[in-house]
Amino acid sequence: MAGKGVAYWLMKSEPDVYGIDHLRQETTTLWDGIRNYQARNFMRSMAIGDQAFFYHSNTKPPGIVGLMEVIETGITDPSQFDPSSKYHDPDTNPDTPRWDCVRLRYLREFPRMLTLDQLKESFTVDELAVVRRGNRLSILPVPDATAVRLFSLLAD
């Protein structure tokens, strides 16, 4: 990783559960409840100052709606120890927590959603994995060159 460039990510959430409107109201949020090792590992490789595209999934149409900034990393996900949480993990252990997460800050909402259909017209699966059919990973890296093109499309 060269110099001080920030990395870019794409993070999915269902707007009915937690959408850009919720984040704008709260200003910051803990991105907890991630129970997929690959997604967790992507969060572990995030750095403060990285930016994440907020993607609304499982909605019509799905697409990128806003931008967030990573403001804290390496946070133990408290929901894994909460028996009343749907994210409770009975197999994790307070001495060696299995799940952690990051805190994100609202930056902005884009004037228009960049829909999945539009993304498919502009990107290959190598450039932006979310365009692959059946992709279930809720956190994905976005290559720098792809981020540049995303910002350009979102500014139009």
Next chain:
DNA sequence: GCCAACGTTGGC
């Protein structure tokens, strides 16, 4: 270590 069964995500 293989692999079938199962579960989840999420678009269609």
Next chain:
DNA sequence: GCCAACGTTGGC
């Protein structure tokens, strides 16, 4: 409601 894409689990 269906199903594609995978990750996870467990029997062997």
